[in-house]
Amino acid sequence: MVVIVTGANGQLGQAIQSIADQYPSIDFVFCSSSELDITSSVSCEAAFTKYKPDFCINTAAYTAVDKAETDVEKARLVNVIGAKNLAESCKQNNTVLLHISTDFVFDGIVATSGSKGYRETDAPNPQGVYGQTKLEGEQAIQAILEKYFIIRTSWVYSQFGANFMKTMLRLAQEKDSISVVNDQIGTPTNAVDLAECLLKIINTQILTPNTQHLFGIYNFSNEGQCSWYEFAVEIFKQYQLSVNVNPIPSSAYPTPAKRPAYSVLDKSKIKTVFEITISNWQKHIKK
Template sequence: MVVLVTGANGQLGQALQSISGNYPEIDFVFCDSTRLDITDLNNIKQSFKQFKPDYCINAAAYTAVDKAESEPEKAQLINVIGAKNLAEVCKEYDTILLHISTDFVFDGTNKTAYKEEDTPNPTGVYGLTKLQGEKAIQETFDNYFIIRTSWVYSQFANNFMKTMLRLASERDSLSVVNDQIGTPTNAVDLAEVLISIIIKTQNSQPETRNIFGIYNFSNEGRCSWYDFAKEIFEINNVNINLSAIPTTSFPTPAKRPAYSVLDKTKIKKFFQVEIKDWKESLKACKI
Protein backbone atom coordinates (compact mmCIF):
# COMPACT_ATOMS: atom_id res chain seq x y z
CA MET A 1 0.00 0.00 0.00
CA VAL A 2 1.49 3.30 -1.13
CA VAL A 3 0.65 6.51 0.76
CA LEU A 4 1.90 9.76 -0.73
CA VAL A 5 2.21 12.71 1.67
CA THR A 6 2.39 16.30 0.44
CA GLY A 7 3.82 19.07 2.60
CA ALA A 8 6.34 16.67 4.12
CA ASN A 9 8.38 19.43 5.77
CA GLY A 10 5.41 20.98 7.55
CA GLN A 11 4.22 20.19 11.05
CA LEU A 12 1.87 17.33 10.13
CA GLY A 13 4.24 16.03 7.46
CA GLN A 14 7.05 15.73 10.01
CA ALA A 15 4.67 14.14 12.53
CA LEU A 16 3.75 11.51 9.94
CA GLN A 17 7.42 10.87 9.22
CA SER A 18 8.10 10.41 12.94
CA ILE A 19 5.64 7.50 13.22
CA SER A 20 5.88 6.04 9.70
CA GLY A 21 8.32 3.35 10.86
CA ASN A 22 5.56 1.87 13.03
CA TYR A 23 3.64 0.84 9.90
CA PRO A 24 5.81 -1.53 7.80
CA GLU A 25 2.74 -2.48 5.73
CA ILE A 26 2.67 1.07 4.29
CA ASP A 27 5.12 2.41 1.74
CA PHE A 28 5.21 6.13 2.53
CA VAL A 29 6.34 8.64 -0.08
CA PHE A 30 7.09 12.00 1.56
CA CYS A 31 7.14 14.97 -0.79
CA ASP A 32 7.99 18.54 0.15
CA SER A 33 7.01 21.47 -2.08
CA THR A 34 10.19 21.22 -4.15
CA ARG A 35 9.46 17.59 -5.00
CA LEU A 36 5.70 17.96 -5.38
CA ASP A 37 4.16 21.39 -5.83
CA ILE A 38 0.39 21.02 -5.47
CA THR A 39 -0.16 24.26 -7.41
CA ASP A 40 1.43 22.60 -10.47
CA LEU A 41 -0.99 20.09 -12.02
CA ASN A 42 1.65 18.54 -14.28
CA ASN A 43 4.02 18.11 -11.35
CA ILE A 44 1.33 16.19 -9.46
CA LYS A 45 0.61 14.00 -12.47
CA GLN A 46 4.30 13.14 -12.82
CA SER A 47 4.54 12.14 -9.15
CA PHE A 48 1.37 10.03 -9.31
CA LYS A 49 2.57 8.34 -12.48
CA GLN A 50 5.85 7.49 -10.74
CA PHE A 51 4.50 6.32 -7.35
CA LYS A 52 0.90 5.25 -8.14
CA PRO A 53 -0.36 5.99 -4.61
CA ASP A 54 -3.36 4.19 -3.16
CA TYR A 55 -3.84 7.10 -0.75
CA CYS A 56 -2.72 10.73 -0.70
CA ILE A 57 -2.52 12.76 2.52
CA ASN A 58 -2.57 16.44 1.66
CA ALA A 59 -0.63 18.06 4.47
CA ALA A 60 0.38 21.00 2.26
CA ALA A 61 -1.41 24.26 3.02
CA TYR A 62 -1.08 28.00 3.37
CA THR A 63 -1.61 28.42 7.12
CA ALA A 64 -0.38 31.95 7.90
CA VAL A 65 -3.74 33.20 9.18
CA ASP A 66 -2.89 36.90 9.47
CA LYS A 67 -0.60 37.05 6.45
CA ALA A 68 -3.38 35.59 4.30
CA GLU A 69 -5.29 38.87 4.69
CA SER A 70 -2.59 40.62 2.64
CA GLU A 71 -1.73 37.61 0.45
CA PRO A 72 -5.16 36.30 -0.61
CA GLU A 73 -3.93 35.19 -4.05
CA LYS A 74 -1.18 33.03 -2.54
CA ALA A 75 -3.57 31.47 -0.01
CA GLN A 76 -6.07 30.83 -2.83
CA LEU A 77 -3.43 29.23 -5.04
CA ILE A 78 -2.31 26.72 -2.40
CA ASN A 79 -5.52 26.10 -0.45
CA VAL A 80 -8.00 26.08 -3.32
CA ILE A 81 -6.23 25.47 -6.64
CA GLY A 82 -3.79 23.06 -4.98
CA ALA A 83 -6.61 21.08 -3.39
CA LYS A 84 -8.52 20.97 -6.68
CA ASN A 85 -5.42 19.82 -8.58
CA LEU A 86 -4.84 16.98 -6.13
CA ALA A 87 -8.47 15.90 -6.27
CA GLU A 88 -8.39 15.78 -10.09
CA VAL A 89 -5.27 13.61 -10.18
CA CYS A 90 -6.54 11.40 -7.34
CA LYS A 91 -9.70 10.82 -9.38
CA GLU A 92 -7.64 9.94 -12.44
CA TYR A 93 -5.51 7.41 -10.51
CA ASP A 94 -8.32 6.09 -8.27
CA THR A 95 -6.43 7.38 -5.24
CA ILE A 96 -8.24 8.09 -1.97
CA LEU A 97 -7.54 11.62 -0.75
CA LEU A 98 -7.19 12.63 2.90
CA HIS A 99 -7.27 16.43 3.05
CA ILE A 100 -6.66 18.53 6.18
CA SER A 101 -8.97 21.44 6.86
CA THR A 102 -9.62 23.72 9.82
CA ASP A 103 -11.95 25.01 12.52
CA PHE A 104 -11.50 28.43 10.87
CA VAL A 105 -14.23 27.51 8.36
CA PHE A 106 -16.62 28.46 11.21
CA ASP A 107 -17.32 31.96 12.53
CA GLY A 108 -17.15 30.98 16.20
CA THR A 109 -20.63 32.12 17.18
CA ASN A 110 -21.74 28.65 18.33
CA LYS A 111 -22.14 27.94 22.01
CA THR A 112 -21.80 24.17 21.54
CA ALA A 113 -19.20 22.07 19.72
CA TYR A 114 -19.33 22.31 15.93
CA LYS A 115 -20.58 19.27 14.04
CA GLU A 116 -19.58 18.38 10.49
CA GLU A 117 -22.97 19.39 9.11
CA ASP A 118 -23.01 22.83 10.75
CA THR A 119 -22.99 25.69 8.25
CA PRO A 120 -19.51 27.15 7.69
CA ASN A 121 -19.09 30.92 7.76
CA PRO A 122 -15.40 31.86 7.70
CA THR A 123 -14.45 35.35 8.89
CA GLY A 124 -11.05 35.64 7.17
CA VAL A 125 -9.14 34.78 4.01
CA TYR A 126 -7.48 31.70 5.49
CA GLY A 127 -10.76 30.12 6.59
CA LEU A 128 -12.45 31.10 3.35
CA THR A 129 -9.77 29.53 1.16
CA LYS A 130 -9.77 26.35 3.23
CA LEU A 131 -13.56 26.13 2.83
CA GLN A 132 -13.26 26.76 -0.91
CA GLY A 133 -10.64 23.98 -1.03
CA GLU A 134 -13.08 21.61 0.65
CA LYS A 135 -15.75 22.48 -1.90
CA ALA A 136 -13.34 22.08 -4.82
CA ILE A 137 -12.57 18.54 -3.67
CA GLN A 138 -16.25 17.69 -3.15
CA GLU A 139 -17.12 18.95 -6.62
CA THR A 140 -14.34 16.90 -8.23
CA PHE A 141 -14.88 13.37 -6.91
CA ASP A 142 -16.30 11.30 -4.05
CA ASN A 143 -13.35 9.33 -2.65
CA TYR A 144 -12.15 11.80 -0.04
CA PHE A 145 -11.84 12.29 3.69
CA ILE A 146 -11.76 15.94 4.72
CA ILE A 147 -10.48 16.19 8.30
CA ARG A 148 -11.16 19.48 10.08
CA THR A 149 -8.81 20.08 12.98
CA SER A 150 -7.81 22.88 15.34
CA TRP A 151 -4.91 24.53 17.17
CA VAL A 152 -2.29 22.07 15.90
CA TYR A 153 1.04 21.96 17.74
CA SER A 154 3.96 19.55 18.07
CA GLN A 155 7.71 19.38 18.50
CA PHE A 156 7.96 20.02 14.76
CA ALA A 157 7.95 23.25 12.71
CA ASN A 158 6.38 26.48 14.00
CA ASN A 159 3.39 26.50 16.34
CA PHE A 160 1.90 28.12 19.43
CA MET A 161 3.65 25.84 21.91
CA LYS A 162 7.10 26.50 20.49
CA THR A 163 6.38 30.22 20.19
CA MET A 164 5.35 30.42 23.85
CA LEU A 165 8.49 28.62 24.99
CA ARG A 166 10.68 30.83 22.81
CA LEU A 167 9.06 34.04 24.08
CA ALA A 168 9.35 32.82 27.67
CA SER A 169 13.11 32.48 27.17
CA GLU A 170 13.27 36.09 26.00
CA ARG A 171 10.83 37.86 28.35
CA ASP A 172 9.77 38.05 31.98
CA SER A 173 6.05 38.42 31.23
CA LEU A 174 3.53 37.51 28.55
CA SER A 175 -0.10 38.37 27.81
CA VAL A 176 -2.34 35.82 26.08
CA VAL A 177 -6.00 36.08 25.08
CA ASN A 178 -8.50 34.22 27.26
CA ASP A 179 -11.76 34.71 25.34
CA GLN A 180 -11.06 32.48 22.33
CA ILE A 181 -12.08 28.91 23.17
CA GLY A 182 -11.03 25.81 21.25
CA THR A 183 -9.04 22.60 21.55
CA PRO A 184 -5.31 22.05 21.02
CA THR A 185 -4.40 19.12 18.77
CA ASN A 186 -1.12 17.25 18.94
CA ALA A 187 0.04 16.74 15.34
CA VAL A 188 1.23 13.21 16.16
CA ASP A 189 -2.27 12.28 17.36
CA LEU A 190 -3.68 13.68 14.11
CA ALA A 191 -1.10 11.69 12.12
CA GLU A 192 -2.05 8.49 13.96
CA VAL A 193 -5.73 9.02 13.19
CA LEU A 194 -5.04 9.60 9.50
CA ILE A 195 -3.15 6.32 9.28
CA SER A 196 -5.90 4.58 11.23
CA ILE A 197 -8.46 5.83 8.69
CA ILE A 198 -6.30 4.52 5.85
CA ILE A 199 -5.82 1.08 7.40
CA LYS A 200 -9.48 0.65 8.29
CA THR A 201 -10.61 1.85 4.86
CA GLN A 202 -8.14 -0.46 3.14
CA ASN A 203 -9.34 -3.44 5.18
CA SER A 204 -13.01 -2.81 4.41
CA GLN A 205 -14.65 -4.25 1.33
CA PRO A 206 -15.15 -1.81 -1.57
CA GLU A 207 -18.94 -1.99 -1.19
CA THR A 208 -18.69 -0.85 2.44
CA ARG A 209 -16.70 2.26 1.60
CA ASN A 210 -19.64 4.56 2.12
CA ILE A 211 -17.75 6.40 4.83
CA PHE A 212 -16.17 9.13 2.74
CA GLY A 213 -16.89 12.73 3.69
CA ILE A 214 -16.03 15.39 6.28
CA TYR A 215 -14.82 14.52 9.79
CA ASN A 216 -13.75 16.55 12.80
CA PHE A 217 -10.67 15.66 14.79
CA SER A 218 -8.93 17.39 17.68
CA ASN A 219 -7.92 16.26 21.12
CA GLU A 220 -10.64 16.15 23.77
CA GLY A 221 -11.54 19.01 26.09
CA ARG A 222 -11.54 22.76 25.60
CA CYS A 223 -9.54 25.75 26.77
CA SER A 224 -8.57 29.31 25.95
CA TRP A 225 -5.22 30.28 24.46
CA TYR A 226 -4.33 31.59 27.94
CA ASP A 227 -5.17 28.19 29.47
CA PHE A 228 -3.09 26.50 26.77
CA ALA A 229 -0.09 28.75 27.44
CA LYS A 230 -0.40 28.26 31.21
CA GLU A 231 -0.37 24.47 30.80
CA ILE A 232 2.64 24.66 28.45
CA PHE A 233 4.62 26.61 31.04
CA GLU A 234 3.59 24.36 33.93
CA ILE A 235 4.56 21.17 32.09
CA ASN A 236 7.92 22.62 31.05
CA ASN A 237 8.64 24.17 34.49
CA VAL A 238 8.81 27.68 33.08
CA ASN A 239 8.42 30.57 35.52
CA ILE A 240 6.89 33.60 33.82
CA ASN A 241 4.38 36.30 34.66
CA LEU A 242 1.43 35.27 32.47
CA SER A 243 -1.54 37.62 32.07
CA ALA A 244 -4.96 36.95 30.56
CA ILE A 245 -6.24 39.61 28.17
CA PRO A 246 -9.33 39.99 25.95
CA THR A 247 -9.08 39.69 22.17
CA THR A 248 -9.83 43.42 21.92
CA SER A 249 -6.47 44.10 23.60
CA PHE A 250 -4.62 42.07 20.97
CA PRO A 251 -5.94 43.12 17.56
CA THR A 252 -4.85 41.00 14.58
CA PRO A 253 -5.38 41.39 10.81
CA ALA A 254 -7.58 38.26 10.75
CA LYS A 255 -10.53 37.75 13.05
CA ARG A 256 -10.37 34.50 15.04
CA PRO A 257 -13.40 32.37 15.96
CA ALA A 258 -14.39 33.08 19.57
CA TYR A 259 -15.48 29.45 19.97
CA SER A 260 -14.29 26.64 17.71
CA VAL A 261 -14.52 23.41 19.71
CA LEU A 262 -15.15 20.49 17.34
CA ASP A 263 -17.58 17.63 17.97
CA LYS A 264 -15.77 14.30 17.36
CA THR A 265 -18.78 11.98 17.64
CA LYS A 266 -18.70 11.04 13.95
CA ILE A 267 -15.03 10.05 13.69
CA LYS A 268 -15.27 8.05 16.94
CA LYS A 269 -18.34 6.23 15.65
CA PHE A 270 -17.03 5.36 12.17
CA PHE A 271 -13.40 4.62 13.01
CA GLN A 272 -13.52 3.62 16.69
CA VAL A 273 -10.70 6.01 17.52
CA GLU A 274 -9.83 6.76 21.12
CA ILE A 275 -9.02 10.43 21.54
CA LYS A 276 -6.72 11.72 24.28
CA ASP A 277 -7.44 14.77 26.40
CA TRP A 278 -5.45 17.79 25.25
CA LYS A 279 -3.57 18.06 28.54
CA GLU A 280 -2.49 14.42 28.34
CA SER A 281 -1.21 14.86 24.80
CA LEU A 282 0.59 18.08 25.68
CA LYS A 283 2.48 16.30 28.47
CA ALA A 284 3.65 13.69 25.96
CA CYS A 285 5.02 16.36 23.60
CA LYS A 286 8.67 17.05 24.29
CA ILE A 287 10.89 19.39 22.30
Protein backbone atom coordinates in the same frame (compact mmCIF):
# COMPACT_ATOMS: atom_id res chain seq x y z
CA MET B 1 0.02 0.08 -0.21
CA VAL B 2 1.48 3.43 -1.28
CA VAL B 3 0.66 6.62 0.65
CA ILE B 4 1.90 9.91 -0.77
CA VAL B 5 2.17 12.80 1.71
CA THR B 6 2.27 16.38 0.41
CA GLY B 7 3.79 19.27 2.37
CA ALA B 8 6.06 16.71 4.04
CA ASN B 9 8.33 19.31 5.65
CA GLY B 10 5.46 21.10 7.38
CA GLN B 11 4.37 20.46 10.95
CA LEU B 12 1.87 17.67 10.24
CA GLY B 13 4.04 16.22 7.45
CA GLN B 14 6.91 15.82 9.90
CA ALA B 15 4.58 14.37 12.54
CA ILE B 16 3.51 11.68 10.05
CA GLN B 17 7.16 11.01 9.19
CA SER B 18 7.94 10.57 12.90
CA ILE B 19 5.56 7.60 13.20
CA ALA B 20 5.82 6.15 9.68
CA ASP B 21 8.04 3.24 10.75
CA GLN B 22 5.22 1.96 12.97
CA TYR B 23 3.31 1.14 9.76
CA PRO B 24 5.55 -1.35 7.93
CA SER B 25 2.81 -2.40 5.50
CA ILE B 26 2.67 1.14 4.07
CA ASP B 27 5.16 2.51 1.53
CA PHE B 28 5.26 6.22 2.33
CA VAL B 29 6.33 8.78 -0.26
CA PHE B 30 7.05 12.07 1.51
CA CYS B 31 7.07 15.03 -0.88
CA SER B 32 8.21 18.52 0.07
CA SER B 33 6.83 21.52 -1.82
CA SER B 34 9.83 21.47 -4.16
CA GLU B 35 9.23 17.81 -5.05
CA LEU B 36 5.46 18.15 -5.43
CA ASP B 37 4.00 21.63 -5.92
CA ILE B 38 0.26 21.19 -5.53
CA THR B 39 -0.43 24.46 -7.36
CA SER B 40 0.87 22.79 -10.55
CA SER B 41 -1.35 20.16 -12.14
CA VAL B 42 1.69 18.97 -14.10
CA SER B 43 3.65 18.44 -10.88
CA CYS B 44 0.72 16.56 -9.28
CA GLU B 45 0.21 14.34 -12.31
CA ALA B 46 3.94 13.57 -12.58
CA ALA B 47 4.09 12.48 -8.92
CA PHE B 48 0.94 10.37 -9.20
CA THR B 49 2.18 8.73 -12.42
CA LYS B 50 5.53 7.97 -10.79
CA TYR B 51 4.34 6.65 -7.43
CA LYS B 52 0.81 5.38 -8.21
CA PRO B 53 -0.43 6.11 -4.67
CA ASP B 54 -3.41 4.29 -3.16
CA PHE B 55 -3.84 7.16 -0.70
CA CYS B 56 -2.79 10.81 -0.69
CA ILE B 57 -2.56 12.76 2.58
CA ASN B 58 -2.64 16.44 1.72
CA THR B 59 -0.99 18.37 4.55
CA ALA B 60 0.20 21.11 2.14
CA ALA B 61 -1.48 24.45 2.67
CA TYR B 62 -1.03 28.19 2.87
CA THR B 63 -1.24 28.47 6.66
CA ALA B 64 -0.13 32.05 7.39
CA VAL B 65 -3.52 33.17 8.70
CA ASP B 66 -2.75 36.89 9.06
CA LYS B 67 -0.59 37.20 5.93
CA ALA B 68 -3.39 35.62 3.89
CA GLU B 69 -5.50 38.75 4.45
CA THR B 70 -3.23 40.65 2.04
CA ASP B 71 -1.75 37.71 0.12
CA VAL B 72 -5.14 36.53 -1.08
CA GLU B 73 -4.06 35.28 -4.51
CA LYS B 74 -1.31 33.04 -3.12
CA ALA B 75 -3.57 31.69 -0.35
CA ARG B 76 -6.25 30.85 -2.93
CA LEU B 77 -3.69 29.30 -5.29
CA VAL B 78 -2.45 26.85 -2.66
CA ASN B 79 -5.62 26.20 -0.66
CA VAL B 80 -8.13 26.09 -3.50
CA ILE B 81 -6.32 25.39 -6.80
CA GLY B 82 -3.87 23.08 -5.00
CA ALA B 83 -6.72 21.07 -3.46
CA LYS B 84 -8.46 20.96 -6.86
CA ASN B 85 -5.32 19.72 -8.64
CA LEU B 86 -4.82 16.96 -6.10
CA ALA B 87 -8.48 15.93 -6.31
CA GLU B 88 -8.17 15.66 -10.10
CA SER B 89 -5.02 13.55 -9.86
CA CYS B 90 -6.72 11.36 -7.24
CA LYS B 91 -9.70 10.88 -9.52
CA GLN B 92 -7.56 9.92 -12.52
CA ASN B 93 -5.50 7.48 -10.47
CA ASN B 94 -8.25 6.02 -8.26
CA THR B 95 -6.48 7.37 -5.17
CA VAL B 96 -8.27 8.08 -1.89
CA LEU B 97 -7.61 11.65 -0.72
CA LEU B 98 -7.25 12.59 2.95
CA HIS B 99 -7.32 16.38 3.04
CA ILE B 100 -6.77 18.48 6.16
CA SER B 101 -9.03 21.44 6.82
CA THR B 102 -9.65 23.77 9.70
CA ASP B 103 -11.92 25.03 12.49
CA PHE B 104 -11.48 28.46 10.83
CA VAL B 105 -14.26 27.54 8.38
CA PHE B 106 -16.62 28.43 11.27
CA ASP B 107 -17.44 31.91 12.53
CA GLY B 108 -17.39 30.94 16.20
CA ILE B 109 -20.45 33.02 16.90
CA VAL B 110 -22.96 30.26 17.53
CA ALA B 111 -22.22 26.58 17.90
CA THR B 112 -25.55 25.13 16.97
CA SER B 113 -24.65 21.72 18.26
CA GLY B 114 -24.45 22.59 21.93
CA SER B 115 -21.73 21.85 24.43
CA LYS B 116 -19.76 19.33 22.34
CA GLY B 117 -18.93 21.94 19.71
CA TYR B 118 -19.32 22.29 15.95
CA ARG B 119 -20.55 19.25 14.06
CA GLU B 120 -19.48 18.41 10.51
CA THR B 121 -22.96 19.39 9.34
CA ASP B 122 -22.98 22.85 10.90
CA ALA B 123 -22.96 25.72 8.41
CA PRO B 124 -19.50 27.18 7.77
CA ASN B 125 -19.03 30.92 7.73
CA PRO B 126 -15.33 31.78 7.56
CA GLN B 127 -14.22 35.09 9.01
CA GLY B 128 -11.02 35.57 7.01
CA VAL B 129 -9.18 34.72 3.80
CA TYR B 130 -7.46 31.63 5.24
CA GLY B 131 -10.74 30.09 6.42
CA GLN B 132 -12.52 31.10 3.21
CA THR B 133 -9.86 29.53 0.97
CA LYS B 134 -9.75 26.37 3.08
CA LEU B 135 -13.54 26.10 2.74
CA GLU B 136 -13.32 26.62 -1.03
CA GLY B 137 -10.64 23.91 -1.13
CA GLU B 138 -13.04 21.51 0.63
CA GLN B 139 -15.77 22.39 -1.87
CA ALA B 140 -13.43 21.88 -4.85
CA ILE B 141 -12.60 18.37 -3.59
CA GLN B 142 -16.26 17.50 -3.00
CA ALA B 143 -17.16 18.64 -6.51
CA ILE B 144 -14.56 16.37 -8.12
CA LEU B 145 -14.15 13.32 -5.91
CA GLU B 146 -16.25 10.68 -4.22
CA LYS B 147 -13.36 8.95 -2.44
CA TYR B 148 -12.22 11.61 0.00
CA PHE B 149 -11.88 12.27 3.71
CA ILE B 150 -11.78 15.92 4.76
CA ILE B 151 -10.53 16.15 8.33
CA ARG B 152 -11.09 19.48 10.04
CA THR B 153 -8.75 20.14 12.93
CA SER B 154 -7.74 23.00 15.24
CA TRP B 155 -4.84 24.58 17.13
CA VAL B 156 -2.21 22.06 15.94
CA TYR B 157 1.04 21.93 17.92
CA SER B 158 4.07 19.64 18.10
CA GLN B 159 7.84 19.66 18.31
CA PHE B 160 7.87 20.32 14.55
CA GLY B 161 7.48 23.55 12.58
CA ALA B 162 6.11 26.80 13.95
CA ASN B 163 3.23 26.66 16.40
CA PHE B 164 1.79 28.25 19.56
CA MET B 165 3.48 25.85 21.96
CA LYS B 166 6.93 26.47 20.49
CA THR B 167 6.31 30.23 20.55
CA MET B 168 5.37 30.02 24.25
CA LEU B 169 8.48 27.96 25.08
CA ARG B 170 10.64 30.50 23.24
CA LEU B 171 8.99 33.46 24.99
CA ALA B 172 9.55 31.73 28.34
CA GLN B 173 13.29 31.97 27.67
CA GLU B 174 13.05 35.66 26.75
CA LYS B 175 10.50 37.15 29.16
CA ASP B 176 9.31 36.91 32.77
CA SER B 177 5.79 37.92 31.91
CA ILE B 178 3.59 37.45 28.83
CA SER B 179 0.01 38.29 27.87
CA VAL B 180 -2.23 35.74 26.14
CA VAL B 181 -5.82 36.08 24.94
CA ASN B 182 -8.44 34.39 27.09
CA ASP B 183 -11.60 34.98 25.05
CA GLN B 184 -10.95 32.59 22.16
CA ILE B 185 -12.03 29.07 23.05
CA GLY B 186 -10.97 25.97 21.13
CA THR B 187 -9.06 22.72 21.49
CA PRO B 188 -5.33 22.12 20.99
CA THR B 189 -4.45 19.17 18.76
CA ASN B 190 -1.24 17.24 19.12
CA ALA B 191 0.05 16.77 15.54
CA VAL B 192 1.17 13.20 16.28
CA ASP B 193 -2.32 12.32 17.59
CA LEU B 194 -3.71 13.73 14.32
CA ALA B 195 -1.15 11.76 12.29
CA GLU B 196 -2.15 8.55 14.11
CA CYS B 197 -5.81 9.29 13.39
CA LEU B 198 -5.10 9.72 9.66
CA LEU B 199 -3.23 6.43 9.52
CA LYS B 200 -6.01 4.69 11.45
CA ILE B 201 -8.45 5.87 8.78
CA ILE B 202 -6.16 4.49 6.07
CA ASN B 203 -5.77 1.18 7.92
CA THR B 204 -9.54 0.87 8.21
CA GLN B 205 -9.80 1.43 4.47
CA ILE B 206 -7.16 -1.23 3.80
CA LEU B 207 -8.57 -3.84 6.17
CA THR B 208 -12.29 -3.37 5.66
CA PRO B 209 -13.87 -3.84 2.25
CA ASN B 210 -16.96 -1.87 1.21
CA THR B 211 -16.23 1.27 3.18
CA GLN B 212 -17.39 3.63 0.43
CA HIS B 213 -20.14 4.96 2.68
CA LEU B 214 -17.56 6.27 5.16
CA PHE B 215 -16.16 8.99 2.85
CA GLY B 216 -16.92 12.56 3.84
CA ILE B 217 -16.07 15.29 6.34
CA TYR B 218 -14.80 14.51 9.86
CA ASN B 219 -13.65 16.58 12.83
CA PHE B 220 -10.52 15.74 14.78
CA SER B 221 -8.87 17.57 17.69
CA ASN B 222 -7.96 16.47 21.17
CA GLU B 223 -10.78 16.35 23.74
CA GLY B 224 -11.87 19.17 26.01
CA GLN B 225 -11.58 22.89 25.50
CA CYS B 226 -9.58 25.86 26.73
CA SER B 227 -8.59 29.40 25.90
CA TRP B 228 -5.16 30.27 24.47
CA TYR B 229 -4.40 31.68 27.94
CA GLU B 230 -5.23 28.34 29.59
CA PHE B 231 -3.20 26.51 26.96
CA ALA B 232 -0.17 28.71 27.74
CA VAL B 233 -0.58 28.21 31.49
CA GLU B 234 -0.74 24.42 31.03
CA ILE B 235 2.37 24.40 28.79
CA PHE B 236 4.38 26.30 31.40
CA LYS B 237 3.06 24.05 34.18
CA GLN B 238 4.04 20.86 32.36
CA TYR B 239 7.47 22.22 31.40
CA GLN B 240 7.90 23.58 34.95
CA LEU B 241 8.66 27.09 33.70
CA SER B 242 7.92 30.01 35.94
CA VAL B 243 6.41 32.67 33.70
CA ASN B 244 3.78 35.17 34.72
CA VAL B 245 0.88 34.80 32.25
CA ASN B 246 -1.66 37.65 32.01
CA PRO B 247 -5.08 36.93 30.50
CA ILE B 248 -6.09 39.63 28.00
CA PRO B 249 -9.08 40.11 25.64
CA SER B 250 -8.58 39.73 21.88
CA SER B 251 -9.25 43.47 21.58
CA ALA B 252 -5.92 44.07 23.35
CA TYR B 253 -4.09 41.92 20.78
CA PRO B 254 -5.45 42.99 17.38
CA THR B 255 -4.55 40.78 14.40
CA PRO B 256 -5.20 41.32 10.66
CA ALA B 257 -7.38 38.18 10.49
CA LYS B 258 -10.41 37.77 12.72
CA ARG B 259 -10.37 34.47 14.65
CA PRO B 260 -13.45 32.51 15.69
CA ALA B 261 -14.22 33.21 19.36
CA TYR B 262 -15.36 29.60 19.76
CA SER B 263 -14.18 26.73 17.56
CA VAL B 264 -14.47 23.55 19.59
CA LEU B 265 -15.11 20.60 17.27
CA ASP B 266 -17.51 17.76 18.07
CA LYS B 267 -15.64 14.49 17.46
CA SER B 268 -18.60 12.11 17.92
CA LYS B 269 -18.61 11.07 14.24
CA ILE B 270 -14.93 10.14 13.89
CA LYS B 271 -14.88 8.37 17.28
CA THR B 272 -17.89 6.23 16.37
CA VAL B 273 -17.05 5.46 12.74
CA PHE B 274 -13.34 4.68 13.20
CA GLU B 275 -13.47 3.54 16.85
CA ILE B 276 -10.90 6.15 17.81
CA THR B 277 -10.20 7.03 21.42
CA ILE B 278 -9.04 10.63 21.74
CA SER B 279 -6.91 11.96 24.58
CA ASN B 280 -7.70 15.09 26.52
CA TRP B 281 -5.77 18.14 25.30
CA GLN B 282 -3.55 18.30 28.42
CA LYS B 283 -2.38 14.69 28.14
CA HIS B 284 0.03 14.82 25.20
CA ILE B 285 1.53 18.30 25.51
CA LYS B 286 4.95 16.77 26.14
CA LYS B 287 4.48 13.86 23.68
